[in-house]
Amino acid sequence: MSPLKLTGFTLTRRRSAEMAVILVLLALLLVAPTFFARISVLFFILNWIVLAESFNMFAGLTGYVNFGHVVFYGVGGYVSALLMVNAHASPYVAVIAGGLASSLLALGISLPTTRLRGAYFAIATLSINEAFFVTFDSWDAVGSAPGLSLPISYYQPVVEYYVMVVVAIACVLSMYAISKSKFGIALQAIRQQEVTANSIGINAAYYKSLALVFSGFFAGLAGALAIWQITFIDPPSAFNVTITVTSISMAMLGGLGTVIGPVIGGALLYELTDLLGLSYPFIHLIILGVIIVGVVLVIPDGILGASRRVLTKVRGRR
Amino acid sequence: MGDLLRLTQVAKRFSGLEVLKDISFEVAEGEVLGLIGPNGAGKTTLFNIISGILKPNSGRVVFASKDITGLPTHRVSRLGIARTFQIPQPFAEMTVLENVRATLLFSNPRPEGKLPRDAKEICEMVGLGGRLEQPAGSLSAPEKKRLEVARALASSPRLLLLDEFAAGLTLSESSWASEMIKSLSKDYGVTIVWTEHVMKILMRSVERVLVLQSGEVIASGTPAEVVKNELVLKAYFGGKPA
Numbered sequence: 001m002s003p004l005k006l007t008g009f010t011l012t013r014r015r016s017a018e019m020a021v022i023l024v025l026l027a028l029l030l031v032a033p034t035f036f037a038r039i040s041v042l043f044f045i046l047n048w049i050v051l052a053e054s055f056n057m058f059a060g061l062t063g064y065v066n067f068g069h070v071v072f073y074g075v076g077g078y079v080s081a082l083l084m085v086n087a088h089a090s091p092y093v094a095v096i097a098g099g100l101a102s103s104l105l106a107l108g109i110s111l112p113t114t115r116l117r118g119a120y121f122a123i124a125t126l127s128i129n130e131a132f133f134v135t136f137d138s139w140d141a142v143g144s145a146p147g148l149s150l151p152i153s154y155y156q157p158v159v160e161y162y163v164m165v166v167v168a169i170a171c172v173l174s175m176y177a178i179s180k181s182k183f184g185i186a187l188q189a190i191r192q193q194e195v196t197a198n199s200i201g202i203n204a205a206y207y208k209s210l211a212l213v214f215s216g217f218f219a220g221l222a223g224a225l226a227i228w229q230i231t232f233i234d235p236p237s238a239f240n241v242t243i244t245v246t247s248i249s250m251a252m253l254g255g256l257g258t259v260i261g262p263v264i265g266g267a268l269l270y271e272l273t274d275l276l277g278l279s280y281p282f283i284h285l286i287i288l289g290v291i292i293v294g295v296v297l298v299i300p301d302g303i304l305g306a307s308r309r310v311l312t313k314v315r316g317r318r
Numbered sequence: 319m320g321d322l323l324r325l326t327q328v329a330k331r332f333s334g335l336e337v338l339k340d341i342s343f344e345v346a347e348g349e350v351l352g353l354i355g356p357n358g359a360g361k362t363t364l365f366n367i368i369s370g371i372l373k374p375n376s377g378r379v380v381f382a383s384k385d386i387t388g389l390p391t392h393r394v395s396r397l398g399i400a401r402t403f404q405i406p407q408p409f410a411e412m413t414v415l416e417n418v419r420a421t422l423l424f425s426n427p428r429p430e431g432k433l434p435r436d437a438k439e440i441c442e443m444v445g446l447g448g449r450l451e452q453p454a455g456s457l458s459a460p461e462k463k464r465l466e467v468a469r470a471l472a473s474s475p476r477l478l479l480l481d482e483f484a485a486g487l488t489l490s491e492s493s494w495a496s497e498m499i500k501s502l503s504k505d506y507g508v509t510i511v512w513t514e515h516v517m518k519i520l521m522r523s524v525e526r527v528l529v530l531q532s533g534e535v536i537a538s539g540t541p542a543e544v545v546k547n548e549l550v551l552k553a554y555f556g557g558k559p560a
Contacts, residue, residue: 189420192409198391200473201424
């Protein structure tokens with residue numbers, strides 16, 4: 001059988017130009033610590049990119065909006081923090097354990113929730129977020145409300161930065177691999193018409209679970225890395241629904257379901273929030289809200305989708 | 319030839335409303351069976367039960383000597399039961415060809431099957447050869463119906479369930495449909511169960527008809543026998559014609 005070609009994934013000459021841009025950006029990321037003093041800014045841009053991309057891995061491909069995305073981030077953070085505080089584990093082990101714990105959690109959450117459709121799924125995942133917040137806020141073994149602080153010896157900004165770079169690259173490459181694979185085609189089919197997907201032999205529940213496991217893994221890594229950098233975690237910062245909403249906004253701004261969209265959206269929105277916060281400290285959230293509403297109304301397919309549409313139009317006119 | 323599909327005392331209730339009561343029938347391998355009945359008779363519910371979208375409250379569904387009652391839809395599909403939807407449900411953003419290719423990718427090919435396994439060939443078979451690169455969502459309504467058939471064929475069915483297939487088609491479209499269905503059965507050995515409440519087109523194409531009313535089989539026989547049956551006339555016209 002001929003290989004399956006889906007719209008938007010055709011190889012063109014434009015691809016090589018894109019590849020060149022990506023390689024230059026990667027090279028800059030690798031040498032950044034030698035000339036850029038505030039690498040924590042880059043660290044958090046990458047952290048947000050991983051959050052947005054991991055959200056996209058499930059929501060962008062399946063069409064289900066996971067309003068509990070931050071739970072994976074929070075649990076990944078807590079598991080790694082507990083390992084470092086109580087067991088004095090190596091930070092690398094702690095970060096990986098955080099990712100694995102969140103992917104296990106994703107599997108558990110997916111079993112009941114992948115039976116739900118549309119808004120019911122969104123509401124269920126939102127309530128799971130609340131449940132985690134309340135539990136961690138009153139559970140003494142995990143530090144309850146005061147939270148946990150890492151011993152200062154764990155703080156190694158440059159090492160953390162490079163681990164973050166590796167995780168971000170792995171996350172974007174995974175999204176690329178998934179969207180190219182049979183797995184990705186199953187998810188596209190589910191997003192476009194789930195009943196039909198099932199009726200042509202796609203086990204929709206299984207593929208949705210698997211997508212959530214991948215999404216949870218990377219969000220868990222992001223949470224664990226954030227804790228390593230911030231050296232502190234408490235329930236309001238770990239299970240903050242604003243983090244979910246920001247991830248959603250970033251993915252939508254760049255282009256839901258695309259590979260590079262959340263990267264563009266993540267970097268852009270993080271910088272924008274930062275700049276607006278500095279210049280208009282009291283109304284920056286309002287400005288941000290207006291921008292997000294504008295994106296949804298004017299370019300619902302995000303920057304990447306809109307620029308593709310414009311490009312096709314321009315080419316057509318020639 | 320033995321029975322390919324056998325339903326035994328299938329019943330389905332939706333919170334108190336009995337949609338299907340004690341339905342039993344068999345479909346022989348290679349047969350084209352028509353299933354008619356007024357609106358609300360339970361035709362689509364019956365299809366949903368056979369294809370695993372709904373679970374019956376009681377009764378058994380046996381396909382190719384295997385009990386498939388309550389089996390999930392994707393497994394029923396892989397065993398060789400394909401269906402078309404009354405309202406076409408394509409993958410709207412994929413092209414016609416991609417719709418068929420995606421189906422081929424996940425289907426379970428049967429070595430003895432005679433149906434083509436090439437996406438383009440299948441599209442040409444249903445008359446969509448000129449629409450290959452068009453997004454499925456932009457097809458006209460009759461073309462979407464053709465795509466439903468193409469997708470069903472791509473999953474290598476032994477049994478094809480056609481839900482209200484001719485409804486909404488023009489005269490020439492529906493005579494194409496009836497030729498298509500005859501050829502699927504004769505040339506490709508696909509067993510077919512076809513529901514319709516527009517009877518004319520169906521009566522010309524099938525060998526046997528079951529009449530469903532209020533969740534019960536009220537008559538069964540050749541088209542000629544069924545149209546003379548008093549219960550059937552009563553179900554459709556509310557009484558004996560004067």
